[in-house]
Amino acid sequence: MRDIPDANIKVSPAGADTRRNDFGPSVERTRDAVYHAAHASWRFLMLAEIANFPVLRRHLGKPRADTLIVDVTARIAQALPGARIMVAGRETVEIAFESEARLVLDLAIAAVEAAFEQPFDIDGEPYVVHIRLGAAAAAAHRDEVLLIEEAEHALGEARAERVAIARDVTGSPAAMDRAELSLDLTRAIEREELFLQYQPKVHLRRQQVTSVEALVRWNHPTRGLVLPNDFIPLAEESEDIVALTLWTIRRSIADQKVLAEQGHDLRIFINIAGALLADARFVRRACVLVESSGAQLGFEITETSVIRDPDSAIANLQVFADIGIVIAIDDYGAGLSSLAYLKQLPARELKIDKLFVTQLTSSNRDPLIVRSTIDLAHALEMEVVAEGVESQAAMALLSVMGCDMIQGFLISRPINLDALIHFLDDGKYREMAADIRAPFNRLATVWQRG
Numbered sequence: 001m002r003d004i005p006d007a008n009i010k011v012s013p014a015g016a017d018t019r020r021n022d023f024g025p026s027v028e029r030t031r032d033a034v035y036h037a038a039h040a041s042w043r044f045l046m047l048a049e050i051a052n053f054p055v056l057r058r059h060l061g062k063p064r065a066d067t068l069i070v071d072v073t074a075r076i077a078q079a080l081p082g083a084r085i086m087v088a089g090r091e092t093v094e095i096a097f098e099s100e101a102r103l104v105l106d107l108a109i110a111a112v113e114a115a116f117e118q119p120f121d122i123d124g125e126p127y128v129v130h131i132r133l134g135a136a137a138a139a140a141h142r143d144e145v146l147l148i149e150e151a152e153h154a155l156g157e158a159r160a161e162r163v164a165i166a167r168d169v170t171g172s173p174a175a176m177d178r179a180e181l182s183l184d185l186t187r188a189i190e191r192e193e194l195f196l197q198y199q200p201k202v203h204l205r206r207q208q209v210t211s212v213e214a215l216v217r218w219n220h221p222t223r224g225l226v227l228p229n230d231f232i233p234l235a236e237e238s239e240d241i242v243a244l245t246l247w248t249i250r251r252s253i254a255d256q257k258v259l260a261e262q263g264h265d266l267r268i269f270i271n272i273a274g275a276l277l278a279d280a281r282f283v284r285r286a287c288v289l290v291e292s293s294g295a296q297l298g299f300e301i302t303e304t305s306v307i308r309d310p311d312s313a314i315a316n317l318q319v320f321a322d323i324g325i326v327i328a329i330d331d332y333g334a335g336l337s338s339l340a341y342l343k344q345l346p347a348r349e350l351k352i353d354k355l356f357v358t359q360l361t362s363s364n365r366d367p368l369i370v371r372s373t374i375d376l377a378h379a380l381e382m383e384v385v386a387e388g389v390e391s392q393a394a395m396a397l398l399s400v401m402g403c404d405m406i407q408g409f410l411i412s413r414p415i416n417l418d419a420l421i422h423f424l425d426d427g428k429y430r431e432m433a434a435d436i437r438a439p440f441n442r443l444a445t446v447w448q449r450g
Contacts, residue, residue, distance in 0.1 A: 043144075044105045045151040046095040046135040048076060048112065049158075053091045056127060064122070066090055071120055072129060079115035080108055098140065102168075105137045109164050134158045138169035146179050153237065182234045184220065189243045194218050196251050197414035198268070200423065201385055201407045204399045207430050211267040211298065213407065214252050215414045216244065241273050242282050249286060253295040255417050264424050269298035269328060274305025278312040283319055291323055298326035300351070306341050314344050321346035328385070333373065343380065350377040354388020354408070361393045371401045378402065 050056070050072060057065035073093050077085055083097040097108070112133060119126035134155025138147045146169050154165040188194055198212040218226040235241040252268045259266055276282045290297055299320055306313040317327050328349035329342070333356055352373055356366045370386070377384045386398050389408030398406060411429055423429075 041100050041140055042102050042104070042137055043098050043140050043147060044096065044108070044135060044137050045147050046105070046108065046112070046133060047088070047151050047155045048072070048093045048095060049132040049134075049155060050091045051130040051132040052128075056129070059127070060122065068120075068122075068129070069093065071122075072131070075115050075120075076112055079111045083108070102137055105135055105166055109133055109135060109166060113164065132158050133164040135164070135166045136169055137166065149179070181226070181231060182238065182240075185218075185231055185234055185240050185244075188218055188220070189240065189247055193220065194244075194247060194251075195416070196248065196255065197416055198255075198420045199407060199414040200412050200420070200429075201269075201405045202411050202429055203405050204395075204403065209266065209424060209429070210405070211269055212420065213269045213271075213300070213414075214248060214255075215271075216248055236273050236275060241275060242279065245270070245272065245276060245282070246285060246289070249289050249297070252297060253289065253293045256295055256297075258417060259421065259424075262421050262425075264421065265296075267296040267298050267326060269300050269326075271330065272299045272301050272305075274302065274308050274313075277301065277305055277316050278309045280316075283316045287319065287323055290325060296324070298328055298349070300328045300330040302330050303332065303341065306345065310341060310344075314341075314346075318346050321348075329382075331387075333369065348382055349385055349405075350380075350382045351385040351387050351407075352403075357386045357388045357394060357398075357408070358390065360397055361391065367397065367401075370398070370403075374402050 050068065053065065053068075056068060060068070069087055069090060069092075073085055073087055076093060076095060077083075080095060080097065083095045086094045086096075088094045095108075095112075097104075099105075112131065116129055116131045119128045132155070134151055134153075134157065136147050136150035136154055138150075150167045150169050154167045157167075158165040195217050196214050197217055198214055200209040201211045201213065202208070203210045216228060216232070218228075218231055220226045235244045248270050252270055256266070256268055289295075299317075301313075301317070306317075321327055326349060327345065327347040328351055329345065329347050330351050331353045332350050333353045350373070352370055356370050356373075359366045360370060374384045383404040384402075385405040385407055386394075386403050387407050389395050389398065389406040389410050391410060395406055395410060412423055415423065
């Protein structure tokens with residue numbers, strides 16, 4: 001009857017590996033331990049969410065479902081009588097308390113889960129309420145805002161993993177660094193500390209660069225260059241991803257005009273986070289920027305970003321495609337590839353993940369996967385881009401397999417706009433693309449024969 005077992009609490013300290021513990025506490029023991037203490041060593045914040053609220057609303061009707069949170073709050077208060085409980089939304093309750101021992105949070109989670117084993121009597125009918133829990137623990141002197149953020153992050157993990165999540169705000173330099181970096185990112189967008197680098201994509205048959213991928217970089221005033229892996233996840237956890245992506249679109253439009261003035265007519269591809277595909281406001285603002293400028297842009301999206309909310313994602317991708325934005329499926333093969341979604345997407349490009357490309361000439365299976373992916377994409381009227389091309393042998397094999405475009409360090413690393421213009425003017429990459437087939441005639445015969 002329960003969605004989350006009481007002996008499967010997943011503790012996820014901020015900045016540390018996750019671990020699992022088993023507990024068998026009594027409710028009485030938890031009641032004694034949960035209290036407000038002026039000199040307590042630990043502070044806790046727990047977020048409790050009604051996991052099956054949509055189902056209950058259909059059965060109970062909206063008016064009664066909207067008051068269900070009152071019943072949930074009352075039951076939590078019985079399980080944790082010493083805690084401060086506040087309704088935070090139609091489906092969510094905040095529970096705050098302090099203690100001298102970190103273990104008390106784990107006991108409290110188990111006590112709340114145990115309290116929801118019994119169904120609710122609603123208008124004479126039994127209804128099971130599945131509760132979802134995300135919690136954070138911090139030393140008593142730690143910043144309260146950081147505690148709230150960690151609890152919200154834990155609740156997000158609990159939704160994905162379907163198990164109660166507790167995170168420790170340990171006060172470690174790594175945890176603090178992450179929080180400070182998140183604050184700095186908001187200011188960085190406003191202060192133009194960000195810049196773009198571009199990685200070319202070479203069309204093998206045309207032997208020319210037909211598009212580039214825009215990659216965001218951050219020149220922090222005190223930290224220096226901050227790598228995307230360090231700040232993009234932070235942006236995706238907050239509203240900063242909207243401002244960051246809109247900034248990227250505006251900068252790409254401006255840089256595309258500079259390229260055109262230098263005689264280079266290139267489409268610029270921009271990575272779009274999955275959360276934005278369901279954000280109607282972002283979609284409207286992005287469309288206004290593109291339509292008003294007449295820019296030639298492409299949006300790269302991953303398969304997993306579509307699977308989150310397929311209906312909204314597919315609908316909004318069609319909106320982008322209708323105004324001339326080319327949709328590319330990024331990192332194909334690295335996630336949960338779904339042909340059901342693939343055939344519905346208005347995509348014109350498919351990018352094979354570098355996981356398969358880097359081992360192309362040394363693996364027996366990867367060439368088969370790559371070739372079948374190319375054939376599939378062509379059957380769906382999409383062009384294929386191979387990411388992570390680092391050797392001439394890989395480029396040659398991709399060419400004879402029928403791959404349309406390649407991208408990787410063999411051609412160029414991500415470079416600034418001025419360096420990109422010089423790269424395009426120099427044109428040395430054309431010689432490399434022109435000579436790839438000659439040494440591989442035998443390979444071509446084998447792969448074309450199948």
